[in-house]
Amino acid sequence: MLEEYMQSLGYKREQITLIKSSYPLNTYTESTLLYLMKTIVNYLRQNTFDNEDIIHITTTTPQIISKSIEDIKIKIEVLLKYGISKIDIFYMMKQYPYLMEMSNQRINNRYITLEELGFNNTQINNIFIHKTEVFNIDPSSIKRKYQYFQECGYKDNQIRSILESLPELWLISRAQITKKLEEYHSIGLQKEEIKKVTYYLPELFIYEKEDLKRKMSYLEEYGYSIKEIISIIRRVPIILKNYYLDTIKEKLNNLEGFDLSKEEIVILTTKNPYILLYPIEVIKENFNNLLENGFYHKEVIKMIKDTPLLIGYNKDNIKLKLQKYKELELQDYIKEHSNVLLYSYELIKKRKKYIKQNEWKDLFLTDQEFSKKYKKTRNDIMRG
Amino acid sequence: MDALIRYGLSIEEIKNMINSNDELNTVSDKNINKIIEILEGLGCSKEQIKNIMNTNPFLISRELDELKKLLVKLLDFGLEDLQIVIDTNPFILNIDYKEIDQIYKQKKKEGLTEEEIKDYFYYESYKMI
Incomplete structure (x- = not known):
């Protein structure tokens, strides 16, 4: 009867x-x-x-069969009290059937x-939901793992974020x-860079180093070299x-869609990965x-390639400068020196009073050049 | 995000900032206000601060201690009008202070004078991202 029943379940x-x-169970009668x-x-x-879940749970921890439903409900209540939902508790049971054997x-x-x-309650619940085995780690080992990351130089908030995002790390x-x-480190990342990179992608702790390349594989297929990819990751x-x-x-x-070739996009985004x-x-x-300010x-395209920072720069700030420089007939100059669109307008505004008409390009001289020509230092200009 | 709205950034600007840097969703107003305070302390005007935050939304989720170390390092180079440097290249605020130090030492090695290095920071810092 028992065997037939169990076979019917699979x-x-x-x-x-x-x-x-x-x-x-071996002490009980068949009935x-x-x-x-x-x-x-x-x-x-x-x-x-x-049925598949039931077989998995009961074969992993057969003792659960001898538990009363009341006992199981009490265990569930303990976890509900910590804010874990019933759905997640059942997920945890499937994932780690020994959960029901653990003492409160x-x-x-x-x-x-x-x-x-x-760790706050939400973080703790996330850890236990995704890696219920962590319940089985003794407190001193938990603390030692945390200390290890501190010794590696990670800050506390980073450690908590990493261990919450990738609870498998508790077991590694x-x-x-x-x-x-x-x-x-062997692929070229320095210690501080590795900390940043693993903070944003904790999975790197369990990936093979080739996996980092695979993660960025689309960029490689697109035309980025590994060196360029590492350079991007390092900065951003x-x-x-x-x-x-x-x-x-x-x-x-x-x-x-802006008529940039793949090669141009690779160069642009390697210079300014924020794009x-x-x-x-x-x-x-x-x-x-x-385009709206008179450039073809x-x-x-040329301006962006020369000064990749223009992409993403505050558009109102650029607009203001474009309008002001247009009044001074500096359009042609800007085409060849698009970096001047980044220069702080505070300085440009203050320099203007020292410059004669038709010499407006001098607005963009370095401090040394300006001082040489106009006998005015930055201090004179900023505080004059 | 209330701090950004109170400072005068539009909803659209804030939305773009969050889409660029999703970490902004977890940054407290207290942190944002501290960053604004730091920038004001350097002499940045309200318009400059809005420019900086709009262009570089990643600044807002930067660790304050790391930001302060960077600013102290830049001030050590004798850059009196740091607001000009930051307004020109807001992304300089994302760089690690040790890297800035390396750039300075590299420029010295290349033979640049102190004044030329300052000019580099004022006018060519856009090359540093």
Whole structure:
């Protein structure tokens, strides 16, 4: 009867044998075991578990079959009290069936340990939901893992973020993590850069170093060299967040819409990687800003290539300068020296009174050049 | 984000800033106000600060201690009108202070005088991203 029932659920012969021979189930009569099996199966089924889940849970921890439903409900109440939803609790049970075997004291102690390290309740729940095995790590090991990251130079908020985002790290040895950090050092990243990069993409701790390349594979296929990719990551590590990686393809395609070749886009975005983070609307606005102020498309392309920072620069600021420089008939000068559009208008405004008409280009001289020609230092100009 | 609205940035500007730097969703108004305070302390006008934040929304989620170290380093180079440097290239505020130090030393190695290095920071800092 028991075997027929279990086979009807999908248990294999060896799984049935495993359960029947486990303690304390091996002390029960067949009818008692059948009753207990049906009780636990019905309860789990009522709570969204399917047969595959039930087999996984009961073969991983057969002792659960001997638990009363009341006991299981009490365990669930403990976790609900910490703010974990019932759905997540059942997910945790599927992921880590031993959860139901844990004492409430152990669960409470782990919460306390993580709170002492500064994790808030949401962070702790996220850790336990995604890696329930962490409940099984003793408090001193939890603290040692945290200290290890402190010794590596990570700040507390970074450590908490990393360990919450990738709870697997709690289970990985310090030696393995150290090895990973050394691997990234070997591909050219310095210590501070590795910290930044792993903060934004903690998965790098478990990726093979080739995985970093694969993560950026779209950029490689597009035409970026590994050196250029590392250079981008080094300066703008936030780009490793999936939020940005998911949209890189679209952004590069949009940049091609400005009649830029792939090679030109690679050069532009390597000089100014922030371009890959701006929403395309901002890029279009800046581009149109220049077109609307009297520059032809080809001229705008040249200006952007000469001064990549123009993309993403505050458009109102650029607009103001374009209008002012237009009044001084400096359009042609700007085409060849687009970097002057970045110069602080405060300085330009103050220099203007010292310069004769038709010599407006002198607005953009360096301090040394200006001082030589007009006998006025920066101090004279700024405080005059 | 209230801090940015109170400072005069439009909803559209703030939206673009968040789309560029999604970390802004978790930055407190207290942090934003501290950054504004630091920039005002350097002599930045309201318009300059709005320019800086609009162009470089990544500044707002920068660690304050790291930002201060960078600014102290730049001031050490004798850059009296730091607001001009920052207004020209807001992204300079994202650079690590050690890297700035390396740039300075590299320029010295290339034979530039102190005045030429200052000019580099004032007029060519856009090359530093």
